[in-house]
Amino acid sequence: MEGKVGKALLKSLLCCSAVLEFVCDLMYNITMSLIHTSVQAAVFQAVLKQEIAFFDASPTGELVSRITTDTNDMSEALSEKLSLLMWYSARFGFLLYFMLSQSWQMTLLTCMGLPIIWVIPELTGHFHQTIAARVQESLAKANQVATETFSCMKTVRSFANEDGETEKYRRRLEDTYGLKKQEAVAYAASTCANSMTTLALKVCILYYGGTLVTMGTVSSGELVSFVLYELQFASAVEAVMRYYPEVKKAIGASEKIFEYLDREPRAPPSGSLAPEHLTGHVQFRNVKFSYSGKTEENSLVLKDVSLEVKPGRVTALVGLNRSGKSTCVKLLERFYQPQAGEILLDGKPLHSYRDDYLHQQIAVVSQECVLFARSVRENITYGYENATDEEVYRAARMASAHGFIQELAH
Structure with a gap:
């Protein structure tokens, strides 16, 4: 009767364990997918809020690579590697407690060897973090070449430069391959060093444990129990050392992502004016502007420009190429801010209007x-x-x- 009850209880426990494992895995994967999509959406939104000058300085392909590739690599590494690192760290703590209950002397010897073992993953982890950032940067540059080529395919074809673009893309990939080789060498050296140090620690423990048994300090049974605990302890230490550099690598890959998230747009805040009626009287008064932000005479695109656009009339800006005609329109749309002077709309400073209201009132038909x-x-x-x-x-x-x-x- 008791045997039947025991078997039934064991079956119930096994079923509950399977169900709980399914539920935990399901919740974990859903949570990590939600985190990944949330981070990707947050990075996309943060980039969209930046000023136009930011997009002038950041290639499109690089931005796309950061938003897609970098966020995906970061979420995958942190979701899998970080969870395993935390699990093995907890296992490490429990095993250390059980080893201490068997023999504090051999536990002390084990702990004395840990600092030497932990130096290796710390050094390799720092290297992985640095090299991972360089790998992501190299991938972003390769993606930029591909994006530019596909978006300007007519120009590439008209100049018969398919082979040239292919060679340029291949060189970018070779740079990435070179960095990945360095990463592979570092990983192999780290794994080899970890194995050698843990093996040396095991040999020392067996030798010292045998000496303690000979002296009668510990029994042979306690030595066997300690060795079994130590084997699991060593596997936990190896896992921690293996996953710690991977987590550091993920941190390195995510540096640019958080740089985008933390970046504040370098533009004045939106105004508050949104009048019901707008006549459209535009005035430029002694406006100076430079795309670089410098105020030197040779870097200015607009130099003390003053003009007036009256409502109900057609006004044409005529000038040579790069004389600042399109720049005046961009300033009117508040894509950029003048370094000096002011722009008035119906007698009010342009920056005092709400951005969304201003863009609803201005219609632009561009050249392209x-x-x-x-x-x-x-x-x-x-x-x-x-x-x-x-x-x-x-x-x-x-x-x-x-x-x-x-x-x-x-």
Whole structure:
């Protein structure tokens, strides 16, 4: 009867263990997926909030690589390696307690060898963190070459430079390969050193334990128990030393991500003005501007520019290439801030208006037509998703696009 009860209890425990393991794995994987998507979305949002000058200085391919590749590498490494590191660290503590209960002398000898063993992962972990940051930077540069090539494919084809772009991309990949070889050598050396030091520690413990048994300080049974505990303890130490550099590597790969998250946009805060009616009287008064932010005479694009755009009239800015015509429009859109002078809209400083309000009042037809990889309707209603069908058709007719849009499939 007792045997049947014991078997039933054992089966129940096994079933509960399997169910709990399933639930824990499910919750863990869902949580880590949620963290990954949240971090990726947060980085994307943080980058979008930056000033236009930030995008001028940061290549598109590099930004995409940071948001996608870096966040994915960081979340994968931290979700798997960090959890294992914490688990083995807890196991390390419990085993140390059991070893201490068997023999404090041999435990002391074990602990004396730990600082030597821990020096290796600390040094390799620092190296992995440094090399990982360089690897991610190299990958970002390679992605930038690919992004530029695909986005300017007509230019590449017109100059018959496919082989040149292929060679440039190959050189970037070779740089990454060289860094990964250094990383592989460091990992192999670290693993070998860890194995040798733990083996030396085991030999010392067996020798010292045999001496204690001969002296009668510990029994042979206690020595066997201690050795069994020490074997598991050594495996826990090896696991900690193996996963610690991986966690440091993930930290190195995530440095740029958190740099984006912590970066504050270098632009003045949005104003508060949002009048119901706007006449559109624009005035530039002694405006000086330089894309580099410098105020030296030779770096200025606009030098004491003053002009007036009156409502209800057509005003044309005429000048040579790079004379600052497009720059005036960019300043009016508040993409950049002038180094000196001021821009007035209806007699009020431009920076006193709310950014979203200002961009709703200004319509710009640029020299290059930009189309997103979306439907025609989504392109027309970009920034105005609640537009009615009639408003969409009217906009298409005003742009002389309604006819050929009607001929498109679907």
